[in-house]
Amino acid sequence: MKRPTQIDVARLAGVSRATVSYVVNGLTEGPISITEETRQRVLHAINELGYQPDAMAQSLRSGTTNTIGLLIPDMHNPHYWQIASGVEQEAQSEGYDLLLISTSLDPDRELHSVRSLSRRRIDGLILVLTYENQVNDEIEQLVQRRKPLVMMNAGIGNVDGIDVVATSFQKGATQLMEYLLSLGHRCIGLIYGVAHDQMGWDRLTAYQAALQKASLPTEDNLIEYCGTTLEEGYQAAGRLLDRSPRVTALVVINDLLAIGALRAIAERGLRVPEDISIASFDDIALASYVNPPLTTVRMDAEELGRTSARLVFSRLVNPKLAPQNVHITGQLVIRSSTGPAPNH
Amino acid sequence: MKRPTQIDVARLAGVSRATVSYVVNGLTEGPISITEETRQRVLHAINELGYQPDAMAQSLRSGTTNTIGLLIPDMHNPHYWQIASGVEQEAQSEGYDLLLISTSLDPDRELHSVRSLSRRRIDGLILVLTYENQVNDEIEQLVQRRKPLVMMNAGIGNVDGIDVVATSFQKGATQLMEYLLSLGHRCIGLIYGVAHDQMGWDRLTAYQAALQKASLPTEDNLIEYCGTTLEEGYQAAGRLLDRSPRVTALVVINDLLAIGALRAIAERGLRVPEDISIASFDDIALASYVNPPLTTVRMDAEELGRTSARLVFSRLVNPKLAPQNVHITGQLVIRSSTGPAPNH
DNA sequence: TTGAAAGCGGTACCAG
DNA sequence: CTGGTACCGCTTTCAA
Numbered sequence: 001m002k003r004p005t006q007i008d009v010a011r012l013a014g015v016s017r018a019t020v021s022y023v024v025n026g027l028t029e030g031p032i033s034i035t036e037e038t039r040q041r042v043l044h045a046i047n048e049l050g051y052q053p054d055a056m057a058q059s060l061r062s063g064t065t066n067t068i069g070l071l072i073p074d075m076h077n078p079h080y081w082q083i084a085s086g087v088e089q090e091a092q093s094e095g096y097d098l099l100l101i102s103t104s105l106d107p108d109r110e111l112h113s114v115r116s117l118s119r120r121r122i123d124g125l126i127l128v129l130t131y132e133n134q135v136n137d138e139i140e141q142l143v144q145r146r147k148p149l150v151m152m153n154a155g156i157g158n159v160d161g162i163d164v165v166a167t168s169f170q171k172g173a174t175q176l177m178e179y180l181l182s183l184g185h186r187c188i189g190l191i192y193g194v195a196h197d198q199m200g201w202d203r204l205t206a207y208q209a210a211l212q213k214a215s216l217p218t219e220d221n222l223i224e225y226c227g228t229t230l231e232e233g234y235q236a237a238g239r240l241l242d243r244s245p246r247v248t249a250l251v252v253i254n255d256l257l258a259i260g261a262l263r264a265i266a267e268r269g270l271r272v273p274e275d276i277s278i279a280s281f282d283d284i285a286l287a288s289y290v291n292p293p294l295t296t297v298r299m300d301a302e303e304l305g306r307t308s309a310r311l312v313f314s315r316l317v318n319p320k321l322a323p324q325n326v327h328i329t330g331q332l333v334i335r336s337s338t339g340p341a342p343n344h
Numbered sequence: 345m346k347r348p349t350q351i352d353v354a355r356l357a358g359v360s361r362a363t364v365s366y367v368v369n370g371l372t373e374g375p376i377s378i379t380e381e382t383r384q385r386v387l388h389a390i391n392e393l394g395y396q397p398d399a400m401a402q403s404l405r406s407g408t409t410n411t412i413g414l415l416i417p418d419m420h421n422p423h424y425w426q427i428a429s430g431v432e433q434e435a436q437s438e439g440y441d442l443l444l445i446s447t448s449l450d451p452d453r454e455l456h457s458v459r460s461l462s463r464r465r466i467d468g469l470i471l472v473l474t475y476e477n478q479v480n481d482e483i484e485q486l487v488q489r490r491k492p493l494v495m496m497n498a499g500i501g502n503v504d505g506i507d508v509v510a511t512s513f514q515k516g517a518t519q520l521m522e523y524l525l526s527l528g529h530r531c532i533g534l535i536y537g538v539a540h541d542q543m544g545w546d547r548l549t550a551y552q553a554a555l556q557k558a559s560l561p562t563e564d565n566l567i568e569y570c571g572t573t574l575e576e577g578y579q580a581a582g583r584l585l586d587r588s589p590r591v592t593a594l595v596v597i598n599d600l601l602a603i604g605a606l607r608a609i610a611e612r613g614l615r616v617p618e619d620i621s622i623a624s625f626d627d628i629a630l631a632s633y634v635n636p637p638l639t640t641v642r643m644d645a646e647e648l649g650r651t652s653a654r655l656v657f658s659r660l661v662n663p664k665l666a667p668q669n670v671h672i673t674g675q676l677v678i679r680s681s682t683g684p685a686p687n688h
Numbered sequence: 689t690t691g692a693a694a695g696c697g698g699t700a701c702c703a704g
Numbered sequence: 705c706t707g708g709t710a711c712c713g714c715t716t717t718c719a720a
Contacts, residue, residue, distance in 0.1 A: 001488040005714085006713065007713080015690075015691085017692095017713090017715095052463050054712090056465050057696090057712070057714045059400045059696095059714095060698095060712085060713080061695085076429065078425075081419070084419070085446070088419060088444070088446055092445075097445060100428075100442050100443075100444045119399045120441075121400050144345040146345070230629055263635065286603065290634055291606060291607070293607075349697055351697080360706065361697090365698065365699060366700095378706075397697080400697080401712090404696085405697085405711080406698090
């Protein structure tokens with residue numbers, strides 16, 4: 001059973017393909033105008049056959065796909081999920097569909113995916129890259145073809161003429177460190193679980209700078225590197241706690257890992273925040289629901305997604321808009337996972 | 345700057361479009377065979393221009409899009425995220441892209457989205473519907489066009505000739521209830537937060553049946569209905585606890601809401617599981633990381649997604665496969681959020 | 689008021 | 705070994 005085409009409809013209604021097209025697209029008013037009677041005949045035939053215009057053919061003709069692409073590094077992290085959710089909402093409300101690709105933190109796939117997306121005549125593209133340098137050429141091409149393109153988390157190398165939604169925890173991280181220091185913490189661990197060194201740089205440097213400013217040593221064994229999953233956060237926290245029992249506060253690179261860390265803490269019989277404070281970044285929905293609710297630096301990821309999508313659409317409407325450069329910074333949210341340092 | 349087409353390449357290489365096509369598709373061996381020299385000329389021209397075949401045109405020709413569609417009810421629930429993640433993994437590994445649509449629990453959008461997907465010549469479709477009845481006609485059409493189509497969570501009305509991945513918590517829920525009863529719980533609350541009455545039916549009926557079997561009353565005010573978000577789970581648990589302080593155990597329709605409920609419990613100064621036990625369904629990754637780790641009925645959502653995707657692909661390979669009907673049941677996982685009823 | 693026909697960018701058959 | 709060309713399904717001038 002093949003799907004019916006315009007021709008089938010035209011034949012059944014006894015008109016030409018063009019007429020069908022007019023009726024379907026509601027051009028029956030204005031410059032065209034078609035007899036109400038033929039219009040009804042066509043409409044009837046359409047119903048009869050269950051005809052639906054073929055989106056691919058329309059795309060080929062119009063050069064437009066009604067689709068925007070989103071590339072994220074990892075589907076397991078709620079943070080990216082939330083970004084996707086925001087993008088999806090906005091896309092949906094503009095009548096666009098979302099093509100979602102996760103690179104699973106694989107640089108090759110990142111490149112390959114951008115290629116694949118660009119072959120598809122996607123109307124707009126939002127990239128949350130981790131290995132930017134790899135794809136510069138592709139991006140260059142897309143820009144030259146005037147494709148709406150938004151990069152999130154673009155590092156230092158703000159490519160010319162590209163819309164960027166830059167997120168920075170620098171300020172929030174600094175606030176957080178000051179807050180912890182003011183609570184009397186002097187031995188603060190950092191759990192640094194990232195896909196790529198460059199990610200989370202803002203937090204790492206803020207951490208180091210704050211310690212330095214407070215004339216505290218930035219000991220290497222207070223920093224624990226790990227991967228990006230709950231489990232890895234859990235493991236890393238365990239290692240850190242066992243290695244440096246003196247730590248009174250733990251800064252974790254994101255909420256997900258912090259939740260893993262919470263478990264490691266609980267398993268060692270330590271109470272939060274009486275024995276040890278913990279704080280992290282993102283403020284995913286869960287952050288305020290775990291026990292205790294997490295002190296964190298908020299970055300509304302859904303809003304991030306919505307903002308990126310809006311940038312895409314505004315450029316779609318007006319291609320010669322000057323490159324936008326939205327900068328979003330995190331806000332410290334104090335909850336009950338942090339408290340005064342023990343014996344202070 | 346327009347993107348180059350086959351014609352441009354052909355012109356630059358001084359050959360015909362056909363030749364370019366052959367080279368691009370590597371048909372240079374076998375029945376076609378092209379001089380290595382021309383091949384190189386074409387390849388060179390391609391590089392020169394940065395030519396990439398247009399996926400839309402290819403789709404129009406082949407009737408194929410290298411895309412599978414996934415419709416989920418809600419992007420905020422990790423359960424559906426995980427399904428999406430599983431589908432994405434499998435799609436990725438088969439070289440397919442994923443078109444993701446969330447209906448945000450809106451029945452109209454559900455219908456509209458299925459329509460939109462079917463206009464797009466999607467190669468396969470996975471539907472996680474909540475309001476099935478609405479879309480029966482559309483589905484009928486897709487089946488007749490032999491589109492690989494998998495329905496998850498299909499209720500009772502297993503449409504003929506459709507691949508179904510049915511999930512049921514019936515057995516797991518029954519096990520869970522027996523387990524709670526064996527721990528001495530006699531007053532067991534249920535938090536029933538679903539998008540649509542029909543969802544979670546398996547758990548509701550298992551809950552009622554178990555109570556009945558134990559000759560316990562199924563009091564209406566032990567059941568609290570609510571929405572699907574963390575916040576609503578939190579609120580609902582609060583209402584239930586305040587209304588019926590006698591409950592010693594709480595069964596929650598899914599882990600997400602259970603995490604919300606945990607907070608409501610903690611805020612009332614109750615300890616888990618000493619004062620009150622709590623158990624739920626899904627076993628999302630977080631379930632074993634919250635404090636205390638949740639007793640839950642496991643349904644590996646990512647695996648669900650992968651299974652659905654595999655069904656799609658196997659039908660893509662062999663369209664006349666008999667309709668598959670995978671039935672996946674949840675397994676009780678006992679962790680530390682459940683314990684003996686107080687004063688037992 | 690309606691119809692004929694030229695593409696959109698590729699693919700694949702058939703000739704040469 | 706390579707080129708010409710019909711076709712995929714739809715839109716949109718241009719003529720009738």
